[in-house]
Amino acid sequence: MYIGSHTLMKRYDECLLKHGYTIEQLVDKASDCLLKHIHGESFSIVCGPGNNGADGLSLAIKLYQQKKNVQVFIFENTNHLSKANAYYLQKCYDLSLSVYLFQQDNLEELVGYMTACDTIVDAIFGFGLNSSPRGIYQSVIESINQLYDQEVIAVDIPTGLQCDSGKPYQSVIYATSTITLSAMKNGFLNPDSYFFTGKVIVEKLDVDDVSEEAGLYQMADDKMMFPLLKERIFDGYKGTYGHTCLITGCIEYKGAALLSAKGCVYSGSGITTVMSDQEVIHALTQFCPEATAVLRPPILQKEDFLRYDAILIGCGLGQSLDSYRYVIDVLEKTKQPLVIDGDALTILSAHTDLLKHQNRDIILTPHLGEFQRLCPFDSQDDMLLVAQDFAKEHHVVLVLKGPYTIVTNGQESYRIRAGNKAMATGGMGDVLAGIITSLVGQGYPALQAAMLGVFIHGYTGDLLAKEDYTVIPSKLIEFIPKAMNNMIKSNPEVTS
Ligand SMILES: NC(=O)C1=CN([C@@H]2O[C@H](COP(=O)(O)OP(=O)(O)OC[C@H]3O[C@@H](n4cnc5c(N)ncnc54)[C@H](O)[C@@H]3O)[C@@H](O)[C@H]2O)[C@@H](O)CC1
Numbered sequence: 243m244y245i246g247s248h249t250l251m252k253r254y255d256e257c258l259l260k261h262g263y264t265i266e267q268l269v270d271k272a273s274d275c276l277l278k279h280i281h282g283e284s285f286s287i288v289c290g291p292g293n294n295g296a297d298g299l300s301l302a303i304k305l306y307q308q309k310k311n312v313q314v315f316i317f318e319n320t321n322h323l324s325k326a327n328a329y330y331l332q333k334c335y336d337l338s339l340s341v342y343l344f345q346q347d348n349l350e351e352l353v354g355y356m357t358a359c360d361t362i363v364d365a366i367f368g369f370g371l372n373s374s375p376r377g378i379y380q381s382v383i384e385s386i387n388q389l390y391d392q393e394v395i396a397v398d399i400p401t402g403l404q405c406d407s408g409k410p411y412q413s414v415i416y417a418t419s420t421i422t423l424s425a426m427k428n429g430f431l432n433p434d435s436y437f438f439t440g441k442v443i444v445e446k447l448d449v450d451d452v453s454e455e456a457g458l459y460q461m462a463d464d465k466m467m468f469p470l471l472k473e474r475i476f477d478g479y480k481g482t483y484g485h486t487c488l489i490t491g492c493i494e495y496k497g498a499a500l501l502s503a504k505g506c507v508y509s510g511s512g513i514t515t516v517m518s519d520q521e522v523i524h525a526l527t528q529f530c531p532e533a534t535a536v537l538r539p540p541i542l543q544k545e546d547f548l549r550y551d552a553i554l555i556g557c558g559l560g561q562s563l564d565s566y567r568y569v570i571d572v573l574e575k576t577k578q579p580l581v582i583d584g585d586a587l588t589i590l591s592a593h594t595d596l597l598k599h600q601n602r603d604i605i606l607t608p609h610l611g612e613f614q615r616l617c618p619f620d621s622q623d624d625m626l627l628v629a630q631d632f633a634k635e636h637h638v639v640l641v642l643k644g645p646y647t648i649v650t651n652g653q654e655s656y657r658i659r660a661g662n663k664a665m666a667t668g669g670m671g672d673v674l675a676g677i678i679t680s681l682v683g684q685g686y687p688a689l690q691a692a693m694l695g696v697f698i699h700g701y702t703g704d705l706l707a708k709e710d711y712t713v714i715p716s717k718l719i720e721f722i723p724k725a726m727n728n729m730i731k732s733n734p735e736v737t738s
């Protein structure tokens with residue numbers, strides 16, 4: 243399933259126009275999609291001035307041609323309409339379909355008209371709405387929301403719901419169901435949006451597939467992710483599964499280093515070596531005896547890293563002057579695939595130029611706050627686009643942590659369907675960084691390692707959250723091998 247935000251959906255339409263479709267054709271195909279899910283005999287189709295309204299008008303014509311009882315309501319003078327809207331409105335007039343033009347002074351009659359029908363179609367605004375509906379539209383929305391006996395079907399998005407966040411503007415339609423076109427809207431991933439959307443049906447237009455060209459995201463679910471995890475091989479040994487180096491921890495933040503090391507070991511790394519301070523190393527022997535350790539030298543040299551397949555820097559590294567130097571040394575002197583997390587990301591924010599000319603896989607795993615430092619953005623920005631552009635510009639795989647974590651390399655972009663609110667505890671990100679590094683060390687390509695790491699982490703948390711109110715990192719780690727085994731066993735390609 244594809245997912246779009248308002249900018250990505252606009253881009254999707256532009257790609258289709260570039261492929262030679264006219265906007266009138268696209269609207270016609272959109273109304274075909276709607277028609278499949280519309281039942282009943284009498285309809286009030288409430289239309290706005292843009293292409294969402296055009297979808298409604300084209301649908302009205304098709305229902306009318308099926309001899310249904312159809313009334314169309316509009317609120318704008320014809321000089322404010324989009325091209326497709328004006329085209330289909332003229333067609334309605336040509337067919338003598340009942341079209342009512344309402345203005346503020348006769349608006350109270352609208353409810354009377356709508357009460358007489360079975361189904362109201364909300365084709366007022368879709369992804370083109372850029373703020374709370376202005377002017378007469380607020381009252382129109384309130385009028386529709388007064389009616390309780392009618393089914394309300396929203397075209398693409400309930401009018402007044404924000405496409406990207408799923409939060410309502412001041413006035414919003416409460417729909418019974420929403421038929422959304424071409425892709426799931428990002429805002430619908432917010433569970434609170436269900437109050438407004440009702441049941442969501444995603445309908446693809448019968449057109450060339452331009453989803454990837456437009457940069458739409460894909461939902462990475464069990465079906466996509468289970469087969470990515472490889473079975474362990476019959477004659478594998480520790481050398482088969484990679485040697486990882488974790489430059490993590492300091493006296494103040496030992497826990498993060500311990501959790502990332504254990505996450506790395508438990509998700510299958512052949513050998514995990516923690517490069518840290520003496521105090522961290524001492525604690526590590528108690529917490530995770532399987533990991534090996536080396537004392538972190540004051541200055542890191544290329545030779546210190548020759549035997550490793552993947553490097554992680556961050557996870558409790560702190561932000562001391564030494565930490566700054568470690569981050570710069572690692573970026574300048576090593577060549578292995580690299581995972582950058584936590585404090586190392588904050589340090590990197592002041593030196594993003596170091597990401598230039600890095601001829602290797604780099605995975606960054608910020609949460610939203612760390613990402614804000616790396617790439618200052620505005621709260622109104624379209625994060626799907628911002629994340630994608632950042633990854634493309636800096637040639638990295640970006641893991642932007644949050645609900646349905648974003649993973650993108652700028653060309654391919656995913657939301658990962660795994661993880662839950664019980665996992666919102668300190669140390670969870672350190673475990674994730676450890677898992678991802680482990681997978682990189684085991685030879686997974688960077689994008690796959692990032693996706694799979696986020697999925698394993700979230701899937702393990704989901705299994706635990708079935709019984710537990712909170713999911714604690716150290717408990718999650720213990721459960722990783724079982725969860726990975728579950729994934730392998732549930733994968734039909736392995737079991738058959
Ligand atoms: N690929 C697809 O998914 C397709 C989508 N189509 C439809 O096209 C819609 C998007 O069309 P548009 O880009 O024309 O956008 P909309 O129809 O959602 O809205 C645009 C109109 O709303 C006005 N407007 C914006 N904010 C407002 C506010 N706060 N108060 C009052 N008026 C406001 C604008 O001036 C413009 O007239 C989609 O939601 C979908 O229904 C189809 O028609 C074509 C194919």
Ligand SMILES: [K+]
Pocket residue numbers: 294364365366367368396397398399400401
């Ligand atoms: K709508």
